[in-house]
Amino acid sequence: MEIPPTVRARPAGAILGAASGPCALVTGSGALVPPELAGTVGVVDLPVRIGDQEIDARSADELREFYARLRHGETPETSASPPGEFLEAYRRCRSEQILCLTIPARWSGMDDSARLAARMLAEEEGRERVTVVDTGTAAAGLGLITRVAARLCIDGAELPEVLHRTERAIREVRMFGALEALEFVARSGRINALLAGISDSLHVRPVFRLSNGQTGRVALTRTPSGVLSALEKTARDLPGRPWILVFHADAEELGRALEARLREVCDVARCEIIALDPIIGTHTGPGAVGYAALPLLADEIDDVRDSGEGAEPDR
Numbered sequence: 001m002e003i004p005p006t007v008r009a010r011p012a013g014a015i016l017g018a019a020s021g022p023c024a025l026v027t028g029s030g031a032l033v034p035p036e037l038a039g040t041v042g043v044v045d046l047p048v049r050i051g052d053q054e055i056d057a058r059s060a061d062e063l064r065e066f067y068a069r070l071r072h073g074e075t076p077e078t079s080a081s082p083p084g085e086f087l088e089a090y091r092r093c094r095s096e097q098i099l100c101l102t103i104p105a106r107w108s109g110m111d112d113s114a115r116l117a118a119r120m121l122a123e124e125e126g127r128e129r130v131t132v133v134d135t136g137t138a139a140a141g142l143g144l145i146t147r148v149a150a151r152l153c154i155d156g157a158e159l160p161e162v163l164h165r166t167e168r169a170i171r172e173v174r175m176f177g178a179l180e181a182l183e184f185v186a187r188s189g190r191i192n193a194l195l196a197g198i199s200d201s202l203h204v205r206p207v208f209r210l211s212n213g214q215t216g217r218v219a220l221t222r223t224p225s226g227v228l229s230a231l232e233k234t235a236r237d238l239p240g241r242p243w244i245l246v247f248h249a250d251a252e253e254l255g256r257a258l259e260a261r262l263r264e265v266c267d268v269a270r271c272e273i274i275a276l277d278p279i280i281g282t283h284t285g286p287g288a289v290g291y292a293a294l295p296l297l298a299d300e301i302d303d304v305r306d307s308g309e310g311a312e313p314d315r
Contacts, residue, residue, distance in 0.1 A: 001282045023159045024095035025149055026086065026130075028110050029057070030103065030279045032143040032245070036152045041292040042089040046110070048278040058072060067162030067250040067286035076282045080109030082194065086117035090130055097159035098130045099166065101146055103138040104213055108203040131159065133166060138290035139280045140245035147243070148294065151303065166283055169294055175210040176234045177290025178227040178249070182206065224254055231290065232261040240295030241269040243304055248273070249281040249288040258289055268297050270304045 026042040027033065033041050048055045050069055056062050070076070090098055100118065105111040111134055118130035135145050148169050152162045152259075207219040207230040219230040246263060248255035255273050263267060276284065296304065 001168055004047075007206060014293060017140045018180070020152025021095055021153055021156050023088055023097045023099060023153050023157060023162050024093040025146060025153055026089045026093065026098055026100040026114070027142065027146050028081070028102070028279075030139055030142065030277050031101065031146045032140065032247075032274050032277060037147070037154075040150045040153050042093055044081045044085045044089050046078070046081055046277075046279040048076050048282055050080050051072055057277050061279070063275065063281075064250065067281065070282075070286055076278070078279055078282050080113055080241065083113045083116040083120060087120050090117060090121045096129070099159060100130055100132045101142060101149070101166070102132060103142060104134055104136055107138065114206040131163065131296060133170075134213075135166075137170070137172050137173060137175060137210055137292075139276060140247045140274060140290070141173045141210060143274070144173055144243050144294040145149075145169045146302075148270050148296075148300065151300065165297075171212065172239075173211065173292060173294045174234075174238070175290065175292040176207065176231055177210075177284075178221065178231065178286060179284055180203050180251075181285055207234075209234070216295050223277070227289065228258055228261055229255070231258055232265055234292070235262050235266050235291075238266045238293050238295070241267050241301055242295050243269055243300075244271040244291050244293045246271065246273045246291045247289070249276045249278050249284050250286040251289050254289045258291060262291060266293075269301050278314045 021040075023042060024042065026044065028047045029043055031043070033043050048066075050066060051074065053062075055066050066076070086100070090100075100114045102108075102111040102114050103308070111132065118128075118132055121130055122128045135142050143152045145166060149162050149166045152165055205221045205223075205227055206217055207221060207227060209216050209218050218234060221227050221230050244259075246255050246259045246262070252273070252275070259271055259273055263271065276288065281288070
């Protein structure tokens with residue numbers, strides 16, 4: 001199975017996957033699933049509201065307005081999709097088995113909702129059809145895991161094979177990023193607001209890593225060029241030929257500059273540029289940029305090889 005070289009972010013509100021092969025996938029909209037995979041991956045929307053407006057991730061104008069309102073101090077409201085949304089996604093999958101990929105439970109209620117819905121479906125059907133896996137990552141990292149799992153599902157693989165590849169991808173995927181400010185992640189309660197305020201007042205841009213559910217600081221920078229240099233340095237040690245997703249939050253130019261640097265320092269099998277879904281941008285704030293990388297297996301490289309051009313998602 002060959003995935004087209006231009007991958008675009010899944011439009012919000014798209015019909016959930018209804019695959020009839022042996023195994024289908026379900027995940028949340030933060031996984032940045034492209035529409036090419038809509039028949040295989042059921043995507044549960046994770047809504048974001050700011051004021052009285054629910055943000056439409058398909059609209060470039062709404063995304064720009066969303067980040068402008070964040071910069072002016074407005075606070076968006078987010079909520080995990082209730083179990084009923086996952087249950088409906090499961091019901092629409094005609095496959096014998098369903099693999100649901102989630103972000104860590106300590107970050108979101110997504111994992112709990114997905115597991116409760118799996119139990120509800122089992123009671124409804126009298127059989128256990130759903131396997132829920134905490135991927136230990138999010139955003140572009142989750143997106144890469146979903147893509148390689150979807151490739152196998154499209155090829156007709158059974159759940160054990162898909163699960164084996166997924167578990168290996170979880171161990172090997174790496175994500176690195178930088179925030180323009182800590183203010184927005186502090187609002188979510190994930191870091192101390194006082195420390196965030198001090199960091200922002202000093203114009204420090206922390207560069208972080210995320211792998212196997214663990215986060216850590218890579219560097220402290222003060223300028224966009226410093227961010228690019230720090231992220232480029234992390235890519236020099238990437239193993240094998242990776243599939244890379246470059247992500248950004250209202251920072252397309254910075255994302256394209258990062259893609260160019262990554263291509264210079266590592267043997268990229270495929271690279272895409274993806275605008276973050278608002279559910280993630282709420283916590284990163286505008287100006288965030290980074291990438292996730294996953295080393296590909298030998299038989300996957302030809303299937304996903306790109307044309308050497310970055311692909312910005314359609315909105």
